[in-house]
Amino acid sequence: MTHGAAGRSPVMADVARIAGVSHQTVSRVLNHHPNVRPATRDRVLAAIEELGYRRNLSARALVTRRTNTLGVVAFDTTLYGPASTLFGLEQAARDAGYFISIVSLKTINRKTVGEALDYLAAQAVDGLIAIAPQVEAAAAVSALQGNVPVVAVEGGEADGMPVVAVDQVHGAELATRHLLDLGHRTVWHVAGPVDWLEAEGRKRGWRATLEAAGVEIPPVVEGDWSPRSGYEAGLRIADDARSGRASAIFVSNDQMALGLLRALHEAGVRVPQDVSIVGFDDIPEAEFLTPPLTTVRQDFAEVGRKSIALLLDLIETGPRPETERIVVSPVLVARASTAPPAST
Amino acid sequence: MTHGAAGRSPVMADVARIAGVSHQTVSRVLNHHPNVRPATRDRVLAAIEELGYRRNLSARALVTRRTNTLGVVAFDTTLYGPASTLFGLEQAARDAGYFISIVSLKTINRKTVGEALDYLAAQAVDGLIAIAPQVEAAAAVSALQGNVPVVAVEGGEADGMPVVAVDQVHGAELATRHLLDLGHRTVWHVAGPVDWLEAEGRKRGWRATLEAAGVEIPPVVEGDWSPRSGYEAGLRIADDARSGRASAIFVSNDQMALGLLRALHEAGVRVPQDVSIVGFDDIPEAEFLTPPLTTVRQDFAEVGRKSIALLLDLIETGPRPETERIVVSPVLVARASTAPPAST
DNA sequence: CAGTGTGCTGTGAACGTTAACAAACCCGCC
DNA sequence: GGCGGGTTTGTTAACGTTCACAGCACACTG
Secondary structure, eight states, X not given: OXXXXXXXXXXXXXXXXXXXXXXXXXXXXXXXXXOSOHHHHHHHHHHHHHHTOXXXXXXXXXXXXXXXXXXXXXXXXXXHHHHHHHHHHHHHHHHTTOEEEEEEESSOSHHHHHHHHXXXXXXXXXXXXXXXXXXXXXXXXXXXXXXXXXXXXXXXXTTSSOEEEEOHHHHHHHHHHHHHHTTOSOOEEEEOOTTBHHHHHHHHHHHXXXXXXXXXXXXXXXXXXXXXXXXXXXXXXXXXXXTTSOOEEEESSHXXXXXXXXXXXXXTOOTTTTOEEEOSBOOTTGGGSXXXXXXXXXXXXXXXXXXXXXXXXXXHHOOOSSOOEEEEOOEEEOOTTOOOOOOO | OOOSSOSSXXXXXXXXXXXXXXHHHHXXXXXXXXXXXXXXXXXXXXXXXXXXXXXXXXXXXXXXXOOOEEEEEEEOTTSHHHHHHHHHHHHHHHHTTOEEEEEEESSOSHHHHHHXXXXXXXXXXXXXXXXXXXXXXXXXXXXXXXXXXXXXXXXXXXXXXOEEEEOHHHHHHHXXXXXXXXXXXXXXXXXXXXXXXXXXXXXXXXXXXXXXXXXXXXXXXXXXXSHHHHXXXXXXXXXXXXXXXXXXXXXXXXXXXXXXXXXXHHTTOXXXXXXXXXXXXXXXTGGGSSSOOBEEEOOHHHHHHHHHHHHHHHHHHOOOSSOOEEEEOOEEEOOTTXXXXXXX
16 A cells, blocks of 8 residues: 555655656546557556555645635524535535635624635635625625626525525415415514514515505514514414414414424414415424424535536626526425414 | 736745735745734735635645544435434534535445544544444454544544444433333333344443343343334234333334324324333424424534544644543433323 | 658756755854 | 854745647547
8 A cells, every 4th residue: 555655645756657658648647638648547546556656635726726625604503404405515515626714704794704705815715605695794795796707596686796695585485375265354474583584585575465466564563583473473473363363374484483383382372274274494493393384495515516506607608788587486385384274 | 806917826926925925924824824014914914815715625734744634434314323424524614614525325334444544544534433333343443544644523432433322321221211110010111133233232221220120020022223124113012011010111213103103103002101211313304203202312513523622632732542432411301101100 | 762751759958936055144152 | 353142034835627739549530
């Protein structure tokens, strides 16, 4: 296994010596340069194998000015959505032969995002992905980006950077339509935090669908994604639910829906007999709540793949004239938390 | 802002020229070498500021043979536990001035782990953290590790590598004791997959506590962490629960507990009146289940910090004579899913 | 048979940093 | 005023790779 030379791990020159070629030929073999005679290539490969040689990426990066690393700025990666997106990104990047460097932030503002970008810039990443679900975050990233290509995931449309996102508006339409189609007179909405783009999109889709159907639009109840805020929303809606004024609720994510189910249960409101509920995300738990939750599923892996593909393309071919926006469609998953309204 | 020279980003020599010193002095300032006159340092720093200079880490790594990068091998990072651990690791590493490179695997076996280590070795990481909750994974990592320091998180004790882990056995004792102290005659157990070390530890703690109390030990019901498997376990236990033979259940994680709650609900078994339930993890949803779940909370951030600290120490000072094992204690969080048994 | 292209290989010089050594400087002291 | 000791600075040589260029052999063309 180990050959001659002591301790020090082998370098190209060692391989070259053993294979009886120049170091440059070794480099060519490694980089799949076409003009190498098969016999030579085989000898080189054998030498590489024999020595257990690995090329030194630092030296390579030094001369090529490419680190083969992509930076990711993420936010609250313990939430199901961001965690899944991150997972998808990592897989896609690895498949494409890129390394990935992640910064996850607890709070998002111009300062923390700036520090994150600094940190990634220090690594000389070849490109940047910003999981920027908040208005503020997207703005901070677009304000601070240097000259490395950036792709936003779930970012807003305004800021002139390419975006890959799930079509939140359409997802919300699916949810709202589903409830209207079941016969509900109107649909209430528990929204996510106002500064989140996804929350915003879902609210828009919900409102648009109600308007298109020409039905009354109930007041929006605000939450912050947490089960607790869903619980509190549930307490607030419970009276309307009992009186039959609220018979269908579209909740902006599953965690809040879970809290809301809890609140309704405590208030003695039955789901789906008295009230129908639709969530968003399809977290693994959704299927096993009481009752199993109808929800909207997002394909995070697909978002990851599309983001990496777009970013690599940007790195390869330079910036585009017009800003791109790639959209992934969500699907409705119908379960037991929705039903036709009680006969009034 | 930009100074003279075109496009090309500034290098040490540029800074040196502006500050009127040699590039070596610039290097010294950057590396906080003590022997630099304050006046000189200030001039250098001013020049760095003026040019917006950043040092090239590839060049640095090339000569120092340190990449300042730690590798992490993780598994199913969309689960709450691993995601939280990863988050903790990332924060701790960044605070310590290290970069982090992550590989998350879908399936764990010698092959996939080998590829992951290859991938990280290609980056010449200075150290390795293996989030190795499975017997198989821990074995694969320890078998394949090269000469870079490794720390296992949640790893087994056998394989001669340093480990940082939550004390699963103690956590299970807390859960089981809690139920016995409430007056339950014995405690049933829904276990995690047999090849997971955490599942194993929790089962051991449960059994030991029952034995110490001298009570009958019910058969173990097996799950796979998923809500679905908890649901199925619930269906299997439901009869024993109705008949009063099973009045207390310790479930090996919260997701399964959630599924189990669902099954018991369907079977008309009331929690906690008929059956008390304790979970493990304290996922954000736990507090808002029906009923709010009593569970055991793990401090993942602390695990992350301790792991990084241990790994950096290993990198700094070389391997230890005896293998270390650092343990973090979990705490019981009592909520509404546990109560004294119904008067029999 | 000379001329010319093309496939393959080698040579030397970057890339931008740190390490090792050497030189200059300053200070106090005899 | 010269001399030792420490501090501060500069010079030169790595580190391991890729790039640009040159050279050689060989086949093909006219």
